Amino acid sequence: MSEIIYTRGDATVPSVKGVKVIAHVCNDLGGWGKGFVLALSRRWPEPEAAYRAWHRDRAANDFGLGAAQFVQVERYVWVANMVGQRGTRTGSKGVPVRYEAIDTALGKLADKALELGASVHMPRIGCGLAGGKWSRVEPLITERLVRRGVRVTVYDHGD
Template identity: 80%
Template sequence: MSGIVYVRGDATAPQGKGVKIIAHVCNDLGGWGKGFVLALSRRWPEPEAAYRRWHRERARNDFALGAAQFVQVGPYVWVANLVGQRGMRTGRSTGAPVRYEAIDAALGLLAAKAEELGASVHMPRIGCGLAGGKWSLVEPLITERLTARGIPVAVYDFGA
């Protein structure tokens, strides 16, 4: 038993009561424009603006693989920008841009923030879309970093 609850629905509309953190994986190039981030940007402008500013000012902050940025978008809702993807896929790319060790490090930061806020964590299958990762490798990281610490996690599969 992983402790992860799987939900059919939209991760940008997290279910349940209390403080919620919506987590997703970003690349380390400052690119925001495909995949789950489009759904985030349709709902709230703040996560994209914060991510772009974080990347632009990276010489003076902690922006890097394995970093996490937390953006409050409502009284009880936060978005976690987790940098877990090296570059982006292009027509000539070989190999997936996912970086499991970076996702693992960012999940550790997410766990600390979730504990601080008393929050549950909500996400799509992070690192497994455009980043090209395998859920069989990401799921144990979530279990170890989050659910093993008692943090409730819901993973959303979009669609009917």
């Protein structure tokens, strides 16, 4: 069985052939403005616009923890907006990350990646501003994606 590939670099510029899905975690408040989303928005306006519209119309759609939205940004590139954090700040209820929601969204991501024949590229999702621990997220990625045959590359930003 293959494993997650770790590399240094920018997850918004995967240098592999074929269809690619760039996955990241969003909050459930409709906020987009810090962390990895800024790198996405510098490259493509569509993921942010789609996320904001999805949140705005949430009464009529599936927006919420565990949901995933797939936005095509180039012929062979998609962005997966995965709702995996409650709010944006660490407070009395702990950190914003919600592992169960990330797990659910990763299952949807696997379905989409398999449907597209795509590889998946991501930063260490849920572990930046969301406050999660990679030791909890990595097994979810292995279980939901790698075990189903999806190639996953995780990017650590090179300084």
